[in-house]
Amino acid sequence: MNSALLTVDNLGKSFRGLRAVNQVGFEVPRGDIVALIGPNGAGKTTTFNLIAGALPPSDGRVILDGHDITGLGQAAICRAGIGRTFQIVKPFAGLSVEENVMVGALRHDNGDVDKARKAANDILHLLELGDKATHPAQTLTLPDRKRLEVARALATRPKLLLLDEVMAGLRPVECDRMVAILTGLNKETGLTILLIEHVMRAVMALSDHVVVLHHGEKIAEGTPAQVTSHPKVLECYLGEDHE
Amino acid sequence: MSLLHDRRAQLLLGLLALMALVPLAAGDYLLSILITVLIQAYLGMSWNVMMGFAGQFSLGHALYVGLGAYAGGALFVHYGTPPWIGAIAGMAVSVLAGTVIGTLGFRFKVMGVYFALLTIAFAEFTRVLFDHWGWVGASSGLFLPPAANASADNLWLLRGSATMFYYVALGMTVAAFWFSRALLMRRIGYYWQAIREDQDAADALGIDVFRTKMIAVLISAAMTSLGGVFLAFFNNNLYPESIFSMHRSIELILGTIIGGIGTLFGPILGAVVLTALGEGLTILGAHIGIDGVKQIAYGICLMLILILKPGGLWPWLRSRLGLAGGTR
Amino acid sequence: MDATFFMNVISAGLLTGLVYGLMALGLSVIFGVMRVVNFAHGDMMVVAMYAAFLLYTKLGISPVPALPLVAGLLFVMGYLLQRLLINRFLGATEHIQFLLLLSLAIIITNIVLMVFGPDARNIQLDASFESYSLGPLILDKVRVIAAFTAGGVAMLLWAFFRYTTTGTAIRACADNPVGARVVGLDVEKLYAVTFGIGAACVGAAGCLLLLLVDVHPHLSSDYTLLGFIIVILGGLGSLGGALLGGILVGLSEALSGVLISPSLKSMFSFGLLILVLLLRPQGILGKKP
Numbered sequence: 001m002n003s004a005l006l007t008v009d010n011l012g013k014s015f016r017g018l019r020a021v022n023q024v025g026f027e028v029p030r031g032d033i034v035a036l037i038g039p040n041g042a043g044k045t046t047t048f049n050l051i052a053g054a055l056p057p058s059d060g061r062v063i064l065d066g067h068d069i070t071g072l073g074q075a076a077i078c079r080a081g082i083g084r085t086f087q088i089v090k091p092f093a094g095l096s097v098e099e100n101v102m103v104g105a106l107r108h109d110n111g112d113v114d115k116a117r118k119a120a121n122d123i124l125h126l127l128e129l130g131d132k133a134t135h136p137a138q139t140l141t142l143p144d145r146k147r148l149e150v151a152r153a154l155a156t157r158p159k160l161l162l163l164d165e166v167m168a169g170l171r172p173v174e175c176d177r178m179v180a181i182l183t184g185l186n187k188e189t190g191l192t193i194l195l196i197e198h199v200m201r202a203v204m205a206l207s208d209h210v211v212v213l214h215h216g217e218k219i220a221e222g223t224p225a226q227v228t229s230h231p232k233v234l235e236c237y238l239g240e241d242h243e
Numbered sequence: 244m245s246l247l248h249d250r251r252a253q254l255l256l257g258l259l260a261l262m263a264l265v266p267l268a269a270g271d272y273l274l275s276i277l278i279t280v281l282i283q284a285y286l287g288m289s290w291n292v293m294m295g296f297a298g299q300f301s302l303g304h305a306l307y308v309g310l311g312a313y314a315g316g317a318l319f320v321h322y323g324t325p326p327w328i329g330a331i332a333g334m335a336v337s338v339l340a341g342t343v344i345g346t347l348g349f350r351f352k353v354m355g356v357y358f359a360l361l362t363i364a365f366a367e368f369t370r371v372l373f374d375h376w377g378w379v380g381a382s383s384g385l386f387l388p389p390a391a392n393a394s395a396d397n398l399w400l401l402r403g404s405a406t407m408f409y410y411v412a413l414g415m416t417v418a419a420f421w422f423s424r425a426l427l428m429r430r431i432g433y434y435w436q437a438i439r440e441d442q443d444a445a446d447a448l449g450i451d452v453f454r455t456k457m458i459a460v461l462i463s464a465a466m467t468s469l470g471g472v473f474l475a476f477f478n479n480n481l482y483p484e485s486i487f488s489m490h491r492s493i494e495l496i497l498g499t500i501i502g503g504i505g506t507l508f509g510p511i512l513g514a515v516v517l518t519a520l521g522e523g524l525t526i527l528g529a530h531i532g533i534d535g536v537k538q539i540a541y542g543i544c545l546m547l548i549l550i551l552k553p554g555g556l557w558p559w560l561r562s563r564l565g566l567a568g569g570t571r
Numbered sequence: 572m573d574a575t576f577f578m579n580v581i582s583a584g585l586l587t588g589l590v591y592g593l594m595a596l597g598l599s600v601i602f603g604v605m606r607v608v609n610f611a612h613g614d615m616m617v618v619a620m621y622a623a624f625l626l627y628t629k630l631g632i633s634p635v636p637a638l639p640l641v642a643g644l645l646f647v648m649g650y651l652l653q654r655l656l657i658n659r660f661l662g663a664t665e666h667i668q669f670l671l672l673l674s675l676a677i678i679i680t681n682i683v684l685m686v687f688g689p690d691a692r693n694i695q696l697d698a699s700f701e702s703y704s705l706g707p708l709i710l711d712k713v714r715v716i717a718a719f720t721a722g723g724v725a726m727l728l729w730a731f732f733r734y735t736t737t738g739t740a741i742r743a744c745a746d747n748p749v750g751a752r753v754v755g756l757d758v759e760k761l762y763a764v765t766f767g768i769g770a771a772c773v774g775a776a777g778c779l780l781l782l783l784v785d786v787h788p789h790l791s792s793d794y795t796l797l798g799f800i801i802v803i804l805g806g807l808g809s810l811g812g813a814l815l816g817g818i819l820v821g822l823s824e825a826l827s828g829v830l831i832s833p834s835l836k837s838m839f840s841f842g843l844l845i846l847v848l849l850l851r852p853q854g855i856l857g858k859k860p
Contacts, residue, residue: 052447054443054447073446074443074446074447075446075447075448075449075450075451075452076449078447078448078449079449083448084447086443086444086447090441090443090444091440091441091444092436092437092440092441092444092445093440093441094436094439094440094505095433095436095437095440099433099436102433103433103434103436103437103445103448103450104448104449106430106433106434107448107449107450111429111430113428113429113430113433116430152444152448153447153448155448156448156449294666300665300666302669347845347849351848351849351850351852352852353848353849353852355665356608356665356669357803357848357852359665359669360799360803360844360848361845361848363796363799364800364841364844364845364848365841365845367796367837367838367841368838368841368842368845371834371835371837371838371841372838374834375832375834375835382834489792489796490792493673496666497670500666500667500670501670504666535681535682535684535685536681536685538677538678538680538681538684539677539678539681539682539685541677542674542675542676542677542678542681543674543678545670545673545674545677546656546671546674546675546678549660549667549670549671549674550659553663553667
C-alpha cells in the first residue's frame with residue numbers, strides 16, 4: 001500500500017460544532033481511478049475541499065506522494081500536484097476558451113506564453129473543444145463548460161485530478177464521451193483520478209475502487225461490484241426496509 | 244488573422260505619426276487640450292492595470308498622483324532635483340503606499356466596494372496630512388519656479404514650452420500603451436485576468452493570488468505617480484485640496500470606464516471623447532451663458548453612454564471597424 | 572479647558588451625530604436591500620437642505636414641521652429614480668453602478684448650483700439662540716430638537732421594517748430576491764419603495780441638519796463620504812449601527828475639532844474608517860457575512 005499517491009487519514013471537519021466530515025480515511029493508489037459516492041449531504045464535496053485546500057481540515061492528515069499537504073492553501077496544493085474542478089463551474093467568463101486553459105498551463109515552462117498556448121490546444125483537442133478555442137468562455141454550453149473545467153485542471157499537469165460531478169447535467173451520450181476521455185487519459189498517461197459522481201453508470205464504467213460516504217463517515221469501500229452489494233450501502237441508498 | 248492584426252498596427256502607426264506632427268500646425272490652445280487628453284489617457288492606462296486587468300477597484304488613485312507630484316515638485320523646489328530623479332522618489336513612495344494599502348486590503352480580505360472605500364480613505368487621509376505639512380507648503384500650496392530662460396526647452400529639468408510638454412506627454416502615453424500591451428501578453432497579464440474573472444478558480448490553478456494582485460497595485464501606483472510628476476511640472480502649482488481630491492480620482496477613471504475597461508485602447512479613446520465633450524460643452528455653455536449647464540449636460544452624456552454602451556465605447560467601435568482583438 | 576467644557580463638546584457632538592446617523596440610515600437601507608452603493612447620497616442631502624431652506628424662506632415653514640413634506644418629496648424622487656433608472660443597473664458590476672450614480676450626482680449638484688448659486692445659505696430661527704441648561708451642561712435648543720426628531724424618525728423606520736407587511740416584504744427581498752419573486756412579491760416595486768425610504772431618511776436628515784449648519788452645493792461629496800464612513804463604522808444594513816456610527820463620527824469631529832485642529836477632524840474620521848475596515852469589516856454592529 002506504500003504505492004498510494006494520496007492518503008487521507010482520519011480526516012474531519014466541523015462547522016460551528018456540526019460534524020460535516022468525521023474520521024474519513026482512504027487511499028488512492030497511483031494510476032487508479034477512485035470514486036467517492038454517497039447520498040446528498042454525505043460530505044463528499046466537503047471532503048474534496050479539504051483535500052484540495054479550499055477548506056482547512058479540523059483534524060486528520062492528507063498525504064500526497066509522501067508529502068504532508070494538510071492545511072496548505074488551494075494554490076499551494078495545486079502546485080504540489082492536485083488539479084481540481086468545481087461542482088459549480090467557474091470559467092473565466094471574459095477570456096477565450098484557449099486562454100482559460102492557458103492560465104492553468106502558464107505555471108510551467110517559465111511562463112512561456114507560446115508553449116502554454118500549444119499545451120492548451122493539445123488539451124482542448126483531447127477534450128474535443130479544439131474548434132471552440134477562440135470562443136469566449138461565457139458562450140459555452142454547460143457540457144462544454146464542464147469539459148473546460150477538466151481541461152483547465154489538466155493544464156496544471158497534476159499528479160492527481162479531482163473531479164467534482166463533471167457528469168452532472170450531461171446527456172448519456174456526452175457522459176459516455178467523458179468516460180471514454182477520462183479512461184483514455186488514465187490508460188495513456190497513467191493519470192490518477194479521484195472523482196465525486198452521482199451518475200452511477202459513469203462510476204461503474206470508470207472506477208477501480210469506490211469509497212462510500214454517509215453522514216460524513218465512510219461506510220464502505222471496495223470494487224464497484226462489492227460496494228453495490230454491500231448491505232449498508234443499499235440501506236442508505238434505498239432505505240432501511242430494504243432486505 | 245495576421246492581416247487584420249497588421250491593419251490594427253497600421254492604424255496605430257498612422258495615428259502616432261499624425262500626433263507627432265501636430266505641434267507643427269496646432270496653436271497653443273489645441274496643444275494644451277491635447278496635452279490634457281494625453282495625460283488623462285496615460286493616467287487612465289495606469290489605473291487600468293489595477294482595475295481593468297486585475298479587477299481591483301481603486302477609487303483613491305489621486306493618492307499616487309499627489310505623492311508623485313509632491314515628491315517631484317518639492318525636491319525640485321528645495322534642492323533643484325531634476326524631475327526624472329524626483330520621479331524615482333515619487334514612484335518609491337507610491338510603491339510604498341501601494342504596499343501598505345494592498346497588503347492591508349488583501350490580507351484582511353477587504354473586497355469590491357469596501358476596497359474602493361479603503362483606497363478613498365487613504366487618499367483623503369493623506370490629503371489632510373499634506374494640508375498641514377509646512378515643508379510642502381501645506382494648504383497654501385507649493386509653487387514651482389518658472390524657467391530662467393523661458394524660450395529654451397530643458398527636457399532634463401522639464402522647464403519649457405507647451406510643445407516640449409506635448410512631446411513628453413505623447414512619449415509617456417505611447418510608453419504606457421506599449422507597456423500595458425506587453426504586460427497583458429505575458430504570464431502576469433493572463434494571471435491578472437484570471438483573478439479578475441474568478442479569484443477562487445485562479446487560486447485553485449496554483450496562482451499566488453496575493454502576490455499577483457500586489458504586483459498590479461504596485462505597477463499601477465508607480466505609473467500613476469509618474470503622471471503626477473508631469474502634472475506638477477506642467478501646472479507649476481500644487482494644492483493638496485486639488486491634487487489628492489476624490490474628484491481627481493474620479494476624473495482619472497472616467498475615461499477608462501467610458502472607453503472600455505480592461506482594453507488597451509479604451510483609456511485613450513475615453514480620454515479623447517471626454518475631453519472633446521468637456522471642451523465642446525464649455526463652448527456651448529459660454530453661448531448659453533448659464534452656470535452649471537455644461538456639467539449637467541456632461542452628466543447626462545455620461546449616463547447615456549453608460550445606458551447605451553455599458554461595456555465601453557472601444558469594444559463597440561472595434562467591432563464596427565472590423566478589427567481583431569478577441570476579448571480585449 | 573475644564574470638564575464642563577468637554578461635557579458640552581461631547582454632548583453637542585453626540586446630538587449632531589444622531590442627525591448624521593439618520594442620513595446614513597438611508598444609505599444603509601439602500602445598500603442593505605439592493606446592494607447598490609448610493610454615490611449620489613450627499614447630493615440628495617443637499618437637495619433636501621435646499622428644499623427645507625426654500626420652505627422656510629418662502630412659506631415660513633420651519634424645518635421640523637417641514638420635515639414630512641421634504642421627506643415626502645425625497646421619497647418620490649428616490650422612488651422614481653429607482654424605477655426609471657437604477658433598476659436596470661442592479662445586476663451591473665460595481666464600477667458601472669458607481670459611474671451611474673456619479674453621473675446622477677453631477678447632474679443633481681449642478682442643478683442645485685444653477686438654481687441657488689454657489690453661496691452658503693442658512694436660516695435663523697428664534698430657537699437658534701436659545702439653549703437648555705442641564706446642571707452645568709448647556710445644550711443648544713435646536714440641536715436637542717434635531718437630535719430627538721432624528722431619533723424619532725429612526726424609531727419609526729425600525730417599527731416600519733419590523734411590524735408592517737411592506738417592511739417585512741422588503742426584508743424578504745433583501746434576504747433572498749429570487750425567493751421573494753417566487754412567492755409572488757413585486758420586487759421591483761419594493762425596491763423602488765426602499766430607495767424612496769432611503770431618500771426620505773436623507774430628506775428628514777437634511778431638514779434637521781439645516782438647523783445646525785449652513786448649506787452650499789459643494790457639500791454634497793463631503794456628505795456622501797461622511798455617509799460611507801458612518802455606515803461602514805456601524806455596519807452596513809444595520810439600523811442601530813448607522814445611528815451608532817453617526818454618534819461616533821459626531822463625537823470624533825467635535826472632539827478633534829477642539830483638541831487638535833478643526834481642519835484635521837476629517838482625518839480622524841478617515842483614520843477610524845480605515846481601522847474599522849481592517850479590524851471589523853462588517854462594522855461594529857454588523858453581522859458576519
